[in-house]
Amino acid sequence: MTLAEILSPSCALFLDFDGTMVDIAPQPQAVHVPQPLLDTLREVQALLQGAVAVISGRPITQIDDFLDPLRLPVAGVHGAERRDAAGRLHLLHTHPLDHVEQAARGLAAEHDRLLVESKRGSLALHYRQAPELEELCLRTMADAVAESPGISLLRGKMVVEAKPGGASKGRAIEDFLAEAPFAGRTAVFIGDDVTDEVGFSTVQRRGGLGIKVGEGASVAHRRLADPAALHRELREALAARTTRTA
Numbered sequence: 001m002t003l004a005e006i007l008s009p010s011c012a013l014f015l016d017f018d019g020t021m022v023d024i025a026p027q028p029q030a031v032h033v034p035q036p037l038l039d040t041l042r043e044v045q046a047l048l049q050g051a052v053a054v055i056s057g058r059p060i061t062q063i064d065d066f067l068d069p070l071r072l073p074v075a076g077v078h079g080a081e082r083r084d085a086a087g088r089l090h091l092l093h094t095h096p097l098d099h100v101e102q103a104a105r106g107l108a109a110e111h112d113r114l115l116v117e118s119k120r121g122s123l124a125l126h127y128r129q130a131p132e133l134e135e136l137c138l139r140t141m142a143d144a145v146a147e148s149p150g151i152s153l154l155r156g157k158m159v160v161e162a163k164p165g166g167a168s169k170g171r172a173i174e175d176f177l178a179e180a181p182f183a184g185r186t187a188v189f190i191g192d193d194v195t196d197e198v199g200f201s202t203v204q205r206r207g208g209l210g211i212k213v214g215e216g217a218s219v220a221h222r223r224l225a226d227p228a229a230l231h232r233e234l235r236e237a238l239a240a241r242t243t244r245t246a
Helices: 035-047 060-067 098-110 131-146 169-177 194-205 227-245
Strands: 011-015 052-055 074-076 081-083 089-091 115-119 122-126 151-156 159-164 186-191 209-213 222-224
Touching (some): 035 052, 052 169, 060 074, 081 169, 098 115, 098 122, 131 151, 131 159, 151 194, 169 186, 186 194
Parallel strands (some): 052 074, 186 209
Antiparallel strands (some): 074 081, 081 089
16 A cells, blocks of 8 residues: 555555655765655645644754754654644653763763764763673663663664653654644654654554564554655655646
8 A cells, every 4th residue: 555545635644854854874974865855745744734733852943954944743752742733832841851861971082983963851872883881881871771760771773862751752652643634634643763663653553553663573554665766655645636636
C-alpha cells in the first residue's frame, strides 16, 4: 500500500525529521532541506486541511529554522515541548540535568569527536564521529541518568539522550489526536529510528499506520527505503489526489 492509496482528507500525517524527511548529516546543523520538499509539505498540509505535524527529537526552534518559511505544528525534544495547530505552546515539566551534563561534557572534553547537545529538559551525546566510543557513551550516560530522578535514557542513531521521563513521541501524537484538526482522523506516522517505535505502536493501536524509513527491525506495518522514497511517494500521493479530483 502506497501513500497515494493511504493519504486522504480523513488522514492525519505525523513525520519525524532526521532520517525521515531529510538525510542524516555528520553534524546536526549540517542537514539540508531541499526546496521541493518544502513545496510538497505545503501541498500535503493543504490536502489534509492542516493535519500535518513534525514529531522530532530536535527543539521546535530548530525545526522552524529548517522548514522556514513553512510553520507546522511540532512536537520537539521527543514531546517535551509541543506547539499545536493553533500556535499554543505546551511544555512538560522538566527535571535538573546537572549530573548528566557534567558527565557528558567531561567525556566530550576527553574525546573531541563527541558532541554534546543541550535542549530544554534534555541532553544528547552524539558519537557519530566516534562510533568506537558507543559503549563508553552509553555507560557514562546510563550511570548519570540513574542518579537523576525524573530523567530517562533514550538511544538513537549514534546518539544517547537523557530526556524527561514523561516525554515520548507516542504521547505527543496522542495529544495532537485529541485536538483539531487532527481529532477523528486516521493517523499515519513515518519515522526511521528506534525512538520512533513508540509512535508506530501508538498510531497502529488506534487503527492507523506506522511506516519505517530505512533498515532495522520495527513494529511498523510498512517500510520505505530512504527519505528520497518518502519525497517521491508524497508527490505521487498529491498527483493521484489531483487526478481523482479532476
